[in-house]
Amino acid sequence: MNKLEEQIQEKAIELLEKGEVSAVIGWGQGWNPTKATPLFARDRKTAEKLIFNPFCFNNLSVYLPRLNEKVAILTKPCEARSIVALLAEGKINRENIYIIGLACQGIVDIGKLEAAIGSINEATEARLEADSVVVEIDGEAKKAAFADVVLDNCLSCNQQDKTYCDVMIGEPAQVPTGKARLIVPEDADATWWRTFWAKEFDRCIRCYACREACPACYCRDNCAVQSLRERWVGPRLDAKEALMFHALRAMHVAGRCIECGACERACPMDIPLTLLHRQVGDAVRRLFNFNVGEKADIRPPLEFFLKEELEKSGR
């Protein structure tokens, strides 16, 4: 257990025992040392199982809109913006949430890690050692440079010193620089994108895991794609219908998506959804000069209208 984890557990136990919150949402050890899992600590015993390491990839704010109690939540600096976005939509109540910001040194992209060292299913131990990730498999320590296996999002991280939180644990860390998983050619045009997505979405099995992992997708089972009355998306399992689903989702989270990549990490078919959301996000930034999750008192830009926007549109 590292010092950060000690502090996290101490804070969680303090909050629980003072009765300030009924649960602390954090991460615990999963079935494998490289797989952390969400953990709801409601007592001292579970709170002592809280961990934080470069394998804690889940965006925990996805749980907040479903809860009707006062909870504390652990958050990485980037994902604190999810909480702000939910606050902006009035979906969660600020008084019901105690936000514990964590200094983060970067999160490992399991896809990149497996590409570097092979399957990690049999891993017995995993840790960050200086600049490399060390995974022990069958007693053999496999190493990969941290910079090579860190999430794409971490490469452009600028959230370290502006985390939206009630308390910050740990010192802001330097995040490694490295190479993105997928590089879009600079001259990518509509045709390139069409071909690209046709290929990617052909794999989609419409399990909706992306939607379930997304903090902005809180409509859950009332999701428009599941409606039997208005069949926006047909039942056929092909790239065309899948594109309709993902395009619909991308439009629904436009101006509300913080591009955390939870959808992509949840995808069992490894579809690079973050690319789609980043593209929509770029359009939102360009058109509305709006950064999602920056301010808790401004509703998503597609929900209101400014006179300047009319002037800007030149009409």
Add this chain to the structure above:
Amino acid sequence: MARVGVFICHCGSNIAGKVDVEAVARESASIPGVAYSSHNKYSCSEAGQKTIIDAIKENRLDRVVIGACSPKMHENTFRNTIRQAGLNPYMLEIANLREHVSWVTEDRDAATRKALDLVRSAVGKVAFAKPLTPGKVPVEKRALIIGGGIAGIQAALDIAGMGYEVVLVEREPSIGGRMAQLDKTFPTLDCSACILSPRMVDVAQNPNIRLLSYSEVESVGGYVGNFDVVIRKKARYVNESKCTGCLECVSKCPVRKIPNEFENGKAMRRAIYVPFAQSVPKVPVIDKNHCQYLLSPDPSTIEVKEGERKPRRRCGACKIVCGQDAIDFEQQDEFIKEKFGAIVLATGFNPFDHSKYGEYGAGRIPDVITALDFERMVNSSGPTEGKILRPSNGEKPQRVVFIQCVGSRDEAKGVPYCSRICCMFTAKQAILTREKLPDAEVFVFYMDIRAAGKGYEEFVRRAQMEYGAEYIRGRVSRVYESDGRLIVKAADTLAGLPVEMEADLVVLATGSVAREDAFELASAIGITTDSYGFISEVHPKLKPVEIPREGVFACGACLSPRDIPDTVATAGAVAAKVGILFSKDFLESDPMVAEIDPFKCAACGACVAVCPYSAITMEEFRGKKFAKVNEAMCQGCGTCTAACRPGAAQLKGQTDEQILRSVEAVLQW
């Protein structure tokens, strides 16, 4: 399974001339769900409607598609038709085969194919229609009139005359508006004040009218029949119930040099004042920006250091002389919240600001004045007591030049429209000039004379023939000062010659523009304005005083430039519309409004944020939040349905399901 009846109308040869209506009717029979189809020469005729009713009954049809003209024309007719056959009137869909097909398609085959597609689409949609019933909302039979010019005054008197309560809100200390500023009125030359002031007094005396002068509307909420309005009654510092209107206070006020707004700034008033002699109410107002008492601090709160002079006593001259103890320096702005069933906008216009015309001196040449300045000048209670004098030296002018279309029909200045009144008031002012100064020459530069109105053309001819006003067709290019006189340069476009003449006084016939704050007012009430800022009516011909927000009407020059007769006529029209509204105890609300399924609602609040009518609120039931539509406030615009991600918000009669089915119906063939 739905049993749809399809009825195709020939509309004489309007549709049948381009569309093979028989083929459309024949083919329609094979569309799934269609139980009956036929065609008819004129479906809207009584015989045509009877055919539809009989067919519905004979074939046990439960919904109907009519292929005819635009639903704008006859949707209501056919709703009533199918109601007579025992169906819910909303189980109807119109396929527009005239405006969307026959009138706009050359090729007969293409027209027929498109007609059939539209019928398929309508069948697909109507198959998922649900019976709808209108709601009922009570009507608060009180009218709010915003603006106390002649438009507001006339509307107030007419509505009050029907026995309904009226609240008239005027921003200025007195009602009267622009008309009160005028001297004579065309084409009869009767004195403006003489015909207006009896109406103003009527307003004050009418038991059904409550006048709130020096007040402004702060906010408007609610919906037709039930508007919630907050009115700010600005502090007058004079108790209206105590004041007798003796104006002793005014004569004693030491602050004398404030430009009088009523005199267009050409005369001075005091810090306590009534705008003009016939003001209604005749209760003065203290101008808090100039009153010495209100501007100086309370002496009791000032600490006096040794060696310093004690601050002077505060002024309060008006308070001292007032025998009624009506002066109240402690008065504060008062907020009045009231309910109204209808709102009338009568906010009027502003004269064009001629500072945009650099070629005419942009307001810097004292002897170039506006038409409104002239009105005040020629009025016996105005700054010169009715004498026409050169502002620069106070002498009588030998030659007066009138320039028309200043701020009208001038695209370069952003006013391409005709202000309609300037030709006439210029003729009037030319006549008045010749009456008052028989020795002076009068020239009028004009582009065209627009004198359409009862007795108008004759009036202009009188100015020319009887009074000898010299009319020159041409635009004045420049006016400048030279040796104490003005030089007017122009072109006589009829003679094709340049004109240059000296003048002593130049009067600019400034056009009418929308009030600058009209946009704010408009958006506060949820209505729209045209590109010049004038309030938009629903239909310029058939609904000239209705505006898109139901229960709100407009009259007078806030709609577009117009003269007094037209203003009074629209005020009367507004009164009739309000009367129609108030003649009912309950209003039927349109059932084609939005509805939100509380079980599907994700409570994201997007609909609440986007609703332009504030008709949606967030409710909570047993810990679950959901959005709810106030059906009486909803105008059925559908913005919420577009914003709703899970599709919980649906427009009744235009549901996503119906729209998708109608699209699918076209695409699958």
